[in-house]
Amino acid sequence: MASFQKYTTKQGQMWMFKLDTGVNPETGKRQTTTRRGFKTKKEAQQAVSRVEQELANGISLNNNNLTYKDVFDQWFANHSKTIKASTKKSIESKFNKHVLPRFGKLKMKEITRPYCQKMINEIAQLITSVNDIKIQANQVFKYALKMDIISRNPLEHVTIPRQQKDLINDDNEVDERNYWKKDEIKNFLTITKQELSFRDHVLFHLLIYTGARKGEILALTWDDIDYEAGSTRFAKTLFHNKGEFIFQTSKTKESRRLISLDTKTLSLLKKWRIRQIEADLANASKYDGNKMVFTRDDGSPLRLAYPNEKLDIVIKKHQLHRITIHGLRHTHASLLFEAGASIKEVQERLGHSDIQMTMNIYTHVTDYLKEQTAVKFQRYIEL
Structure with missing residues (x-):
């Protein structure tokens, strides 16, 4: 039940109300709420109706001041x-x-x-x-x-x-292609082989040839690679937070996957493993099979920003078409489609949890793939 009262201020006559809002569940005592500043009694009555409706809807008046x-x-x-x-x-x-x-x-x-x-x-x-x-x-x-x-x-x-x-359809719009074509990939890997350390060359090769996320690549340990089966397992990712490196399990079950490796990639990894072992022996360190594949000279993980920085340096120096590290993943998918891989195969290899993510890449595949569609039709119709 509400009671209304008129009071005087410097601005003139105003109205206020007091309303019994029931029992406080925390204290067990009855409680009231008071509101002031209404110009007329009718305004105060309307405010009471709103408060009563809120109470009827289960909304606590204690929440009024929550930001x-x-x-x-x-x-x-x-x-x-x-x-x-x-x-x-x-x-x-x-x-x-x-x-x-x-x-x-x-x-x-x-x-x-x-x-x-x-x-x-x-x-x-x-x-x-x-x-x-x-x-x-x-x-x-x-x-x-x-x-x-x-x-x-x-x-x-x-x-x-x-x-x-x-909203603008401009034929002269700046090219926003975030992937490389086959000849651009070959040129880039030639540059990394000639100008970067062997470790960095292998790192970029693996990013391009597996389509894995950089956090997955940087978290790889040697026991993730099976040379006999020709495969690698992606089940964790590297994360840097407040000065610490953290190894997390992959976000989705689709991300935790086993993918095949080609012979060229396996050969590069074997060479890099031998160099790591030789460096360990030179430093009187015992070789650890669980050691990370890509580390700094002191054995600590590479910074997550490191591949981005190296990629930007090479692109700027050689005036290559600008893409991001994620663009290398997009590149891998695009070239898989060119090679004839199915959407399902690409989805599983990249670890996409939603096939729509793979479809979005498929709609942006290179001109080569679009040209092949016409060639396939011609070959079929002329048989």
Whole structure:
């Protein structure tokens, strides 16, 4: 039951109400809430109706002052126990850089849909992966709904603005191809063989010939390689966090895979293994079969940024078509398709959990593959 009272301020007559909100589940005592600042009794009565509706919906009035940051801390304390260290670090980075500066200090119940749309539009001007930021931010709102902190999700119907470049069809658009063609790969490997250390040449060769992620390659140990079967096992990945190297199991069961190696790759790995053993013997170190395949001179793991830096140096020096380390993985898939591999074969070799990821690469395969489609048709029709 609510009671209403008029009171006097410097601004004039105002209205307030007191409402019995029931028993506090923590103390077992009855509790009331008081709200002030209404210009008319009718406004106060309408406010009482809203509070009573919230109570009927199970929403606690103790949550009124919770900020987005408060709720984020609650959600992340639980969520972080279910994810790997690398994922935790990635999520924290996204929130600290994009979400919390814009939402953190705001009370959850005061965040509106127009404000959310404005913030998403703003983030979209800065980065292309705005949809991922929205997905992460939305997890906090979903948690708030589940915990009865809010009664509706203000981010639910917010749309992602399309990038301007996606709205323009320009035949002269800059080439954004993030893979190399066969002749470009041959040229690159010739350069690495002539100008880089043997270790780095083998590293890039393995990235190109397996299509593995750099974290998977850098986490390889010699017992992952089976020379008799001609295969290697990818079941872990290297992650660097706060000055420490961490070996994590692969994220999905599809990522934990056994793939075949060609004879050239096996030969290079054998040569590199012999050089490592010789270096160990020269330093009076006992050879360890579980030793990592790629290490620094002191035996510690290579930095995750190392392959990126080396790739950028070679590209800049020789004015090669610019791609990323991930582009080498894309390159491997594209050349597999050119060689006649099926979509399923490529999916399994790359460790894609979702075949749509493989299909996305297939839609960007090289011109050579597209030309072969016409040739195949001609050969068939003329038989």
